[in-house]
Amino acid sequence: MSDPGNDHNENRDLLSRIAKARSESTTLDKKPEEIGNGGKDDSENMRIGLQTGTEFVADTIGGGFIGWLLDNWLGTSPWLLILFLLLGLGAGFMNVYKLTQGAGTSVGFAGLHQKKKQAKQVPGKK
Numbered sequence: 001m002s003d004p005g006n007d008h009n010e011n012r013d014l015l016s017r018i019a020k021a022r023s024e025s026t027t028l029d030k031k032p033e034e035i036g037n038g039g040k041d042d043s044e045n046m047r048i049g050l051q052t053g054t055e056f057v058a059d060t061i062g063g064g065f066i067g068w069l070l071d072n073w074l075g076t077s078p079w080l081l082i083l084f085l086l087l088g089l090g091a092g093f094m095n096v097y098k099l100t101q102g103a104g105t106s107v108g109f110a111g112l113h114q115k116k117k118q119a120k121q122v123p124g125k126k
Contacts, residue, residue: 052099056092063088 067084071077 048099052096055095055099059092059095060085060088063091 064081064085066088067081070080070084074080
């Protein structure tokens with residue numbers, strides 16, 4: 001049989017560890033909107049999510065449609081459809097990547113190159 005006094009000490013130790021963990025916790029006491037959103041509100045996060053989905057789907061459908069039109073006009077079915085569908089997929093991936101990296105609406109990757117260049121600079125040195 002176990003010693004009742006020892007069980008009491010183990011319970012007290014467990015309760016003290018639980019209290020210590022709760023006092024040290026940084027996320028349990030915060031509201032959901034204060035945790036890990038990178039300083040953005042929910043509407044901004046929803047906007048980015050909807051825009052990424054729309055950009056990807058629209059580019060893919062647009063490329064497929066252009067390929068289909070050209071195939072019907074030139075009689076090269078299905079080669080231009082496949083080519084332009086792949087180009088649309090590539091454009092969709094590129095636009096989603098630019099959007100998630102914060103390149104904005106600039107053409108190409110010049111905006112990303114500038115951000116990378118600025119990140120490498122050491123403060124105080126030129």
